[in-house]
Amino acid sequence: MKTTTTVGQIKTPKTVNEFRQNLKRYFYGCGKNALYVKPENGVARAIPIASISSLNDIYRLTGSGFGGDGSSPCIIPLINFDMDEVADYMDANELYFNAWGFFGDEYKVYNKEKSSKVQRKVKNPQWFSLDNQILREFYVKVLGEFAGYSVLEQEVA
Incomplete structure (x- = not known):
């Protein structure tokens, strides 16, 4: 059973239900819910x-962000992330303040929908x-407008 997908194959959510499905599929969780x-x-x-209709709800539920203690809560995407690869990408593309484009259509993501044991495949x-x-x-690509960021603001940055 194939447990990975690529960013390009992930349907960017247009509804809260699709957003929640992507949270279930592509991020560490406790069970399916x-x-x-x-x-x-x-x-x-x-x-x-x-109880999560956007990432803003996570700020609210943890008492963080602008309306709380000013901090930012953390989540775990189901990816094998390597900062050295990001640095190499930024160098090769002469990027200094962002790494936009690193998570291209071929970037691999584990899909928890295929197996609850897929979380173990994330190396680190x-x-x-x-x-x-x-x-x-x-x-933005996996959670769409529910992430709170726009593609336009990133491309301009």
């Missing part, structure tokens, strides 16, 4: 996906903040 979230200075916990699971500049492109 909860997402692991770690506040910046706190202990990780499972948040019911049914890493927490990434919701405002991580490198992961923003991934969030």
Whole structure:
């Protein structure tokens, strides 16, 4: 059974239900109905996906962001991420302030929908903040407008 997909094969969500399905499929969770979230200075916990309609809800539920303590909570995408590859990409493309384009259509993502054991295939699971500049492109492509970022603002940056 194939447990990976590519960013280009992921349907960018247009509805809250599609957004929630992508949270279930492409991010670490607790079972099929909860997402692991770690506040910046706190202990990780499972948040019911049914209570998340956008990444802004994660800020609200953790008491973080502009309306809370100013921090950014973290989630774990199901990817094998290597910062050295990002640095090489940025150097090759003369990028200095972002890595837009790194998560191209061929970038591999594990799909938890295929097997709950797929989380074990991520070699080095890493927490990434919701405002991580490198992961923003991934969030936009996988979570769409529900990520809180627009493609236009990234292409201009």
